[in-house]
Amino acid sequence: MIPPGSWLGLLGGGQLGRMFAMAAQSLGYRVMVLDPGTDSPAGSVADAHIQADYLDEAGLGRLAEGCLAITTEFENVPAASLAALASRRPVRPGADSVAVAQDRIREKVFLSGIGIAVAPYAVIRSAGDIKATDPALFPGILKRSWLGYDGKGQARVSTPDKALRIFREWAEEPCVLEQALAIGRELSIIVCRGGDGATVTYPVVENSHIGGILDITIAPARITPELHRRAVDWSLRIADELGYCGVLCVEFFVLEEGTLLVNEIAPRPHNSGHYTLDACVTSQFEQQARILADLPLGNCSLHCPAVMVNLLGDLWAAGEPRWEKVLRHSRAKLHLYGKREARPGRKMGHFTVLGEDSQTALELAQSIQQELVADSLAGRANQS
Numbered sequence: 001m002i003p004p005g006s007w008l009g010l011l012g013g014g015q016l017g018r019m020f021a022m023a024a025q026s027l028g029y030r031v032m033v034l035d036p037g038t039d040s041p042a043g044s045v046a047d048a049h050i051q052a053d054y055l056d057e058a059g060l061g062r063l064a065e066g067c068l069a070i071t072t073e074f075e076n077v078p079a080a081s082l083a084a085l086a087s088r089r090p091v092r093p094g095a096d097s098v099a100v101a102q103d104r105i106r107e108k109v110f111l112s113g114i115g116i117a118v119a120p121y122a123v124i125r126s127a128g129d130i131k132a133t134d135p136a137l138f139p140g141i142l143k144r145s146w147l148g149y150d151g152k153g154q155a156r157v158s159t160p161d162k163a164l165r166i167f168r169e170w171a172e173e174p175c176v177l178e179q180a181l182a183i184g185r186e187l188s189i190i191v192c193r194g195g196d197g198a199t200v201t202y203p204v205v206e207n208s209h210i211g212g213i214l215d216i217t218i219a220p221a222r223i224t225p226e227l228h229r230r231a232v233d234w235s236l237r238i239a240d241e242l243g244y245c246g247v248l249c250v251e252f253f254v255l256e257e258g259t260l261l262v263n264e265i266a267p268r269p270h271n272s273g274h275y276t277l278d279a280c281v282t283s284q285f286e287q288q289a290r291i292l293a294d295l296p297l298g299n300c301s302l303h304c305p306a307v308m309v310n311l312l313g314d315l316w317a318a319g320e321p322r323w324e325k326v327l328r329h330s331r332a333k334l335h336l337y338g339k340r341e342a343r344p345g346r347k348m349g350h351f352t353v354l355g356e357d358s359q360t361a362l363e364l365a366q367s368i369q370q371e372l373v374a375d376s377l378a379g380r381a382n383q384s
Helices: 015-026 057-066 079-086 095-101 104-113 127-131 160-169 225-242 284-292 358-383
Strands: 007-011 030-035 048-051 069-072 121-124 140-144 154-157 175-179 183-193 199-201 205-210 213-219 246-255 260-266 306-312 332-336 347-354
Touching: 007 015, 007 057, 007 079, 015 030, 015 284, 030 057, 048 057, 057 079, 069 079, 069 284, 079 095, 095 104, 095 225, 095 260, 104 121, 104 175, 104 225, 104 260, 121 127, 127 160, 140 160, 154 160, 183 225, 183 284, 199 225, 213 358, 225 246, 225 260, 246 284, 306 358, 332 358, 347 358
Parallel strands: 007 030, 007 069, 030 048
Antiparallel strands: 121 175, 140 154, 140 175, 183 199, 183 205, 183 246, 205 213, 213 306, 246 260, 306 347, 332 347
16 A cells, blocks of 8 residues: 555646546645646646656656656556556556557457457558448448547548548548447446456446537436446456456447447546546545555445536637536536636536436536526627
């Protein structure tokens, strides 16, 4: 066990890192962040900030020297950096697990290899691969193998010719072509696995996206007990097969006929787990700190149903939103990430509504969201 008062390290300066730092500090730890930004959400609350690139040897050396264990807040941190740090300090999750999750090709091969159902797909490394693809995969979704998140690096392709055009626009980077499916629901689950293999899971939640960006999460998901059990079982199998140590999110598709598929995995706390800050005994960020410090895992139980709504930069188009529209509700909790610049599609914060039941929480959350959007639109109209 790493005792409180010790330094924990973090690669990444975004909002996930900010919430990790605050959770670790509440347990008595000091947090050192390595991030290239000058005023990042995590760097602004950390006890120390190393402003350096993720591959900067001197910066990584300072992080390893100053901290007793190190984690990451997003999967696109170079696995090579994690491997270099692991030669000196415990790193959770490990470079091997992150390398699988940050490469869509490796991820698909891994999941299929352990018997987890995924969407029909083809690996695209050349124009010839597209020409040889099974026609049944069209219409499909072409996804870059690297650096894809929040709908980035993805394009719907109706024909091989369109897929070939997009592939060439992307400089023929390796891709995955997935068959476009009739999706009934999108689900996710947060799995927490310690260094001793002890594992706990949060409830399966239900997600809705707009433009590839998470919009609303409903906890718990409105699904059958059998579907919930299968999602939990698959998630535990994935974590075990990876030998995972840390907080892991598994995202699922439920097809219209009820078939369950794994969409992707994220080796870190996840946007769809933000509700745990207010609705659970232990948040996903506290679990990340506990695992890093070799503390016992916390309880994942829900206090009550909850609905989380993302706040994107679009709401700031006419200035700072009127937060009293959230805060006047006694069961609504507001979280802002301290980002200086609001841009369309940028995650600036979220709010969570707690309820006696999911439907009540959802109705209030949607009402608050609609008020905020209406205010923003009215403000823009007055400015024009």
